[in-house]
Amino acid sequence: MATWGYGNDNGPATWVKSFPVAAGTRQSPIDIVPTAAKCDTKLTENPLTVNYSPEPAMELCNPGLSVKANIKSKSVIKGGPLEGEYKLEQFHLHWGSADKQGSEHTLNGKMFPAELHLVHYNATKYSSFGEAVDKPDGLAVFGIFLKISDKPHQGLKSLTDVLSEVQYKDKSINIKQEYNPVCLLPDNINKYWTYLGSLTTPPLCESVTWIVFEEPIEVSEDQMKAFRALCCGECGSAPIVDNYRPPLPLGNRQLRASFQ
Numbered sequence: 102m103a104t105w106g107y108g109n110d111n112g113p114a115t116w117v118k119s120f121p122v123a124a125g126t127r128q129s130p131i132d133i134v135p136t137a138a139k140c141d142t143k144l145t146e147n148p149l150t151v152n153y154s155p156e157p158a159m160e161l162c163n164p165g166l167s168v169k170a171n172i173k174s175k176s177v178i179k180g181g182p183l184e185g186e187y188k189l190e191q192f193h194l195h196w197g198s199a200d201k202q203g204s205e206h207t208l209n210g211k212m213f214p215a216e217l218h219l220v221h222y223n224a225t226k227y228s229s230f231g232e233a234v235d236k237p238d239g240l241a242v243f244g245i246f247l248k249i250s251d252k253p254h255q256g257l258k259s260l261t262d263v264l265s266e267v268q269y270k271d272k273s274i275n276i277k278q279e280y281n282p283v284c285l286l287p288d289n290i291n292k293y294w295t296y297l298g299s300l301t302t303p304p305l306c307e308s309v310t311w312i313v314f315e316e317p318i319e320v321s322e323d324q325m326k327a328f329r330a331l332c333c334g335e336c337g338s339a340p341i342v343d344n345y346r347p348p349l350p351l352g353n354r355q356l357r358a359s360f361q
């Protein structure tokens with residue numbers, strides 16, 4: 102079976118052939134139109150709280166279509182739109198071949214150069230990510246926009262400085278001791294949009310409560326170049342770029358905002 106990807110013959114428009122849910126009614130990403138969002142005070146009555154722990158030796162790997170860090174520590178979130186406690190499973194990114202594109206969610210039709218996803222599963226109701234992945238309340242993913250600045254992002258620097266060591270598919274390394282993913286979050290996590298959606302890559306399960314933060318994090322052009330130097334396969338293979346799914350219709354879903 103042909104593997105899915107982001108090329109002309111295996112990209113997002115073809116995924117529905119193997120994953121019919123791609124044509125579902127709660128697919129992600131979406132275009133975020135702030136004026137269409139409903140400000141919901143319930144989101145602030147029980148504020149979103151993040152309780153991340155340092156990762157003793159965080160595994161960073163190149164699975165071939167992104168770069169991802171697997172989390173073993175007990176890093177959890179709760180509150181906001183969430184019922185129960187969700188445990189961080191992994192984080193990864195999507196980025197463009199140029200700064201004009203790369204994010205999955207868009208803001209008033211605008212793409213950012215990249216988007217960071219921190220993927221959590223409902224540890225109150227389910228015993229593992231695998232059990233939670235296809236449940237309607239199984240997952241919660243933080244979406245964080247990346248924007249270009251002249252200064253590198255210090256939290257991401259521990260990763261971008263070693264990406265050359267995972268340049269090729271299936272390479273992995275362990276990041277320095279005590280990496281705390283909290284360093285990746287924007288300063289203000291009280292301003293976000295939330296809606297019910299899906300994984301943005303196959304199997305595209307409609308199991309994600311998305312929490313997309315209004316405040317982007319800032320990265321340097323050199324850090325973007327480091328992501329764009331990662332390869333889809335072995336030495337000489339194509340670079341990993343434009344690994345984003347374009348937005349899907351919001352349909353009858355309600356987009357809520359935690360702020361005015």
Ligand SMILES: CN(C)c1nnc([C@H](N)S(N)(=O)=O)s1
Pocket residue numbers: 190191193218220242299300301302303304
């Ligand atoms: C198995 N896991 C953790 C994931 N499967 N698909 C993921 C997608 N990349 S996303 N973008 O998080 O929906 S994350």
Ligand SMILES: [Zn+2]
Pocket residue numbers: 193194195218301
């Ligand atoms: Zn993702």
